[in-house]
Amino acid sequence: MKSSNIGGQAVMEGIMMRHGDVYSVGVRKPDGEIEVKVEDHKSVFGKHRWMKWPLLRGVVSFVDSLVVGTKCLMYSASFFEEEEGEQTQGLSGEEEQARETGQQRMESLFMYATVVISLVLSVGLFMVLPYWTAQAVRTFTQSDMAFAAAEAVVRILIFLVYLVLISRMKDIQRVFMYHGAEHKCINCVENGWELNVENVMESSRQHKRCGTSFLLFVMVVSVIIHFGITLLPIETKWMQVLLRIVLLPLIAGISYEFIRWAGSSDQGIICLLSKPGLALQKLTTREPEPDMAEVAIRAVEAVFDWRAYLAGEEDTSVKRGEMELGEGSGGEVSV
Numbered sequence: 001m002k003s004s005n006i007g008g009q010a011v012m013e014g015i016m017m018r019h020g021d022v023y024s025v026g027v028r029k030p031d032g033e034i035e036v037k038v039e040d041h042k043s044v045f046g047k048h049r050w051m052k053w054p055l056l057r058g059v060v061s062f063v064d065s066l067v068v069g070t071k072c073l074m075y076s077a078s079f080f081e082e083e084e085g086e087q088t089q090g091l092s093g094e095e096e097q098a099r100e101t102g103q104q105r106m107e108s109l110f111m112y113a114t115v116v117i118s119l120v121l122s123v124g125l126f127m128v129l130p131y132w133t134a135q136a137v138r139t140f141t142q143s144d145m146a147f148a149a150a151e152a153v154v155r156i157l158i159f160l161v162y163l164v165l166i167s168r169m170k171d172i173q174r175v176f177m178y179h180g181a182e183h184k185c186i187n188c189v190e191n192g193w194e195l196n197v198e199n200v201m202e203s204s205r206q207h208k209r210c211g212t213s214f215l216l217f218v219m220v221v222s223v224i225i226h227f228g229i230t231l232l233p234i235e236t237k238w239m240q241v242l243l244r245i246v247l248l249p250l251i252a253g254i255s256y257e258f259i260r261w262a263g264s265s266d267q268g269i270i271c272l273l274s275k276p277g278l279a280l281q282k283l284t285t286r287e288p289e290p291d292m293a294e295v296a297i298r299a300v301e302a303v304f305d306w307r308a309y310l311a312g313e314e315d316t317s318v319k320r321g322e323m324e325l326g327e328g329s330g331g332e333v334s335v
Helices: 056-080 093-139 144-167 170-190 197-202 211-230 237-246 248-262 268-284 290-301 306-310
Strands: 006-011 014-019 022-028 034-040
Touching: 006 056, 006 170, 014 056, 014 170, 014 290, 022 056, 022 290, 034 290, 056 093, 056 248, 093 144, 093 211, 093 237, 144 170, 144 211, 144 268, 170 197, 170 268, 170 290, 170 306, 197 290, 211 237, 211 248, 211 268, 237 248, 248 268
Parallel strands: none
Antiparallel strands: 006 014, 014 022, 022 034
């Protein structure tokens, strides 16, 4: 299987798709029309040679995915907010421009604040909390092996309970349906099929490069690395916690490299190691409706030339000048 090198994310009533340095957001608006926006991707780290180094590229990709994903979520949500027409009536052109500039700055500030808060909460919930919760084991035994095992169990349980709980939320279930449509669309292309609604609906909603699989590997790799930290002669608890946080980029980098490898390999051992992540995707994806597949197709075609991919051509990017800028069109991550 040849990787298409496209990835994406489900958003509110739509899908974001990224290929190379371009990403698109397709949203089904309340009136039923599909809005597609295309923008250039600019990494928050800028452009540097080290960003493509193994392990480091995983950290870059993870942070960029959070930023772009949050931005696309905010964009998709804007179609379902209350009309602001009454608030802007009577404003002059300069006043309207100043209002829009201020609003863009606030949205940018809110986006980055959301990313930072999400990172802090994730570290606290999946890294720090398991460590302190596992301290209860110390009342029964001073064995480092027992403590490491308890911390691992707590971390995996928190992760699984978190996924189960959010998968039961009604609004999130529609997002997970779009998540399924995203996977089906990518699988359709990578299976060598023509990209249409019928073929997309017949494709699998599981994919080895999924962010869910990535997070599972983050949990597994963190268990292994934290086990090693526990065995170090470090008695101070805050130092143990600090080491867990400091090594998080390494954990993310290792997990990314495996997911990247798995996405383009059909080797037996890789498929076997990918199975837990694929099974977990049954929680984070749902079978989509045909109209959701339509949104996914529009998002893919805005940034990826699937016909060139099926023909075996190297250049599968969509030239901006050749792209049909339909309504609302504007200017390697895990799927």
